Amino acid sequence: MHGVSKRAEAIRPFVVMDVVARAKELVAAGHDVVRLEIGDPDLPTPSVITRAAEAAMESGDTGYTQSAGLPDLRVAISNHYSSAYGVPVDPADIVVTQGTSPAMLLVFGSLLDPGDEVIVSDPCYPAYPNYVNFLGGVPVPLRVRAEEGFRYRPDEVRAAITPRTRAIMVNSPCNPTGTVLPPEDLRALAEIAEETGVWIVSDEIYHGLDFSGESRSILEFTDRAFVLNGFSKVYAMTGWRLGYLIAPRDFVRPAEKIQQNFFLCANHFVQVAGTVALTQAQDEVALMRATYDERRRYLVPALRDEVGLRIDTEPTGAFYVFADASTWSTDSLALSRRILEEAHVSCAPGIDFGPGGEGFLRFSYATSLDRLKEGVARLSEWASERG
Numbered sequence: 001m002h003g004v005s006k007r008a009e010a011i012r013p014f015v016v017m018d019v020v021a022r023a024k025e026l027v028a029a030g031h032d033v034v035r036l037e038i039g040d041p042d043l044p045t046p047s048v049i050t051r052a053a054e055a056a057m058e059s060g061d062t063g064y065t066q067s068a069g070l071p072d073l074r075v076a077i078s079n080h081y082s083s084a085y086g087v088p089v090d091p092a093d094i095v096v097t098q099g100t101s102p103a104m105l106l107v108f109g110s111l112l113d114p115g116d117e118v119i120v121s122d123p124c125y126p127a128y129p130n131y132v133n134f135l136g137g138v139p140v141p142l143r144v145r146a147e148e149g150f151r152y153r154p155d156e157v158r159a160a161i162t163p164r165t166r167a168i169m170v171n172s173p174c175n176p177t178g179t180v181l182p183p184e185d186l187r188a189l190a191e192i193a194e195e196t197g198v199w200i201v202s203d204e205i206y207h208g209l210d211f212s213g214e215s216r217s218i219l220e221f222t223d224r225a226f227v228l229n230g231f232s233k234v235y236a237m238t239g240w241r242l243g244y245l246i247a248p249r250d251f252v253r254p255a256e257k258i259q260q261n262f263f264l265c266a267n268h269f270v271q272v273a274g275t276v277a278l279t280q281a282q283d284e285v286a287l288m289r290a291t292y293d294e295r296r297r298y299l300v301p302a303l304r305d306e307v308g309l310r311i312d313t314e315p316t317g318a319f320y321v322f323a324d325a326s327t328w329s330t331d332s333l334a335l336s337r338r339i340l341e342e343a344h345v346s347c348a349p350g351i352d353f354g355p356g357g358e359g360f361l362r363f364s365y366a367t368s369l370d371r372l373k374e375g376v377a378r379l380s381e382w383a384s385e386r387g
């Protein structure tokens with residue numbers, strides 16, 4: 001009798017989900033838990049978007065669409081890349097998906113044969129190595145360091161490339177670190193891709209949540225790139241499930257075939273609402289960005305000065321602070337559990353994001369300023385009680 005497949009066995013659990021489960025238990029038992037572990041915007045989806053979805057449902061936009069996505073949405077995505085980054089994207093090179101997560105299956109599924117390698121940062125968003133492994137590829141983690149702003153070192157990237165390397169994964173603004181890569185880093189990676197013939201896979205899902213200036217798309221630097229993007233974060237649409245892939249021409253049809261067979265299409269009325277998000281929600285997005293930035297400007301110094309955590313480089317994007325807690329403990333999972341039990345504050349253990357994240361805790365500021373202040377007060381009291 002065969003048991004569970006090796007492929008499924010090999011998926012590393014996302015341990016923060018255990019923290020979430022325990023936080024919920026504590027809440028159900030009547031405790032007030034400050035939830036700083038989640039990457040889910042607390043702000044509501046802008047009403048112009050919800051109204052568009054309601055109208056679309058009412059008018060019967062409830063059936064399948066083209067697998068690659070509604071033409072209007074693909075044109076809106078193309079226009080967005082052209083106005084935000086000045087890059088031409090042919091709508092024919094876009095495949096609309098049910099979130100950025102399924103788009104990863106399309107990318108890695110059309111790019112990797114067994115044994116092919118993908119360079120990922122360590123720490124990184126854990127789905128990347130899991131997807132690569134699941135498809136028979138080999139993730140090659142490259143350590144990025146807090147004191148260097150969690151940026152790849154181009155010479156190390158170059159040295160990690162082998163004849164089996166297919167892609168370098170880039171995520172800026174980054175989960176978990178909040179790093180926004182400067183243009184020279186993207187340019188250096190683009191040059192490496194062009195010189196060596198590997199691809200860049202750029203997860204741009206946190207674009208629009210950049211507090212230092214404008215995020216730059218990898219497509220400004222090279223067309224040897226796949227872009228993953230979605231509506232979850234910047235439009236506060238995590239539960240709607242909408243994302244997309246911009247692929248080099250040769251990979252569009254393979255990606256579309258994966259989409260056709262495995263997912264059919266993204267939700268019809270959600271795609272209509274996504275078109276409205278791209279074209280009519282810019283004022284709401286600007287307000288949300290300002291709100292996150294206000295929280296960030298409070299949280300970073302508060303974690304440093306009041307709680308005593310080390311943050312070497314100011315995070316300037318997404319809605320995370322990745323703080324070094326190694327003076328408290330080098331076992332981030334045990335530490336996050338202890339903080340949850342004793343201080344009733346939940347945060348994500350750094351080990352979830354790779355060995356390079358061990359000793360760190362990730363705090364999300366996708367929650368109100370008042371709750372952040374309460375969390376900081378509890379953490380500093382907890383820290384001072386431990387002496």
Ligand SMILES: Cc1ncc(COP(=O)(O)O)c(C=O)c1O
Pocket residue numbers: 039098099100101102125171174175203205229230231232238242243
């Ligand atoms: C870096 C990164 N990429 C992708 C995702 C998943 O996005 P989606 O909701 O579009 O599947 C997340 C969610 O936390 C993320 O942090």
